[in-house]
Amino acid sequence: MPLSEQEQRLLDEMERNLYRNDADFVAAVGGRGRPNYRSIVLGVLLAVAGIAGLIAGVALQILVIGVLGFALMFVGVLIAITPAKGSAPRRPSSPSGKAARKPNAGFMDRLNERWDRRQDGEQ
Structure with missing residues (x-):
């Protein structure tokens, strides 16, 4: 609806x-940014190869080949769904001209900073 x-x-x-x-x-x-098509294609190819290895391991009844096929399939899926390192969105700069907060600031520091911004009327 x-x-x-x-x-x-x-x-x-x-x-x-x-x-x-x-x-x-x-x-x-x-x-999330733009997808990295190269890693998606590589991941899909690895996953397909892993599925083939898994099926071959089961068909030949060789445990090692099946486990390696599963591991290859798992790695391929992880590569395909992991975003690229440079695709993270950029954080907007502070409109009030205050220095940007440190990336390792603690939870309470961030909370206090947000409280101060709201009290100053920035919201």
Whole structure:
């Protein structure tokens, strides 16, 4: 069942607020970047070769070949679904001109920083 116009507008507004107010969540969940087609193709080829090895191991009743085929298939799937190193979305810079927080800042430090930003009216 499709959304009504009012529900669609409300959903769009909620999404805009999410992107504006919670950049950390958006960086972690959304915006995965462009897919790396080379790693996808390589992963699929390895997975197909792994399936062939698994089937050959079962057909020949050789446990080592079956286990190696399964391992190859598993590695192929991991390569195919792992995002590229450079595909992570960039974090937006702080609009207030404050220095960006350290990547190794603790949970409480981040919470305090967000509280301070909200109290300053940045939201």
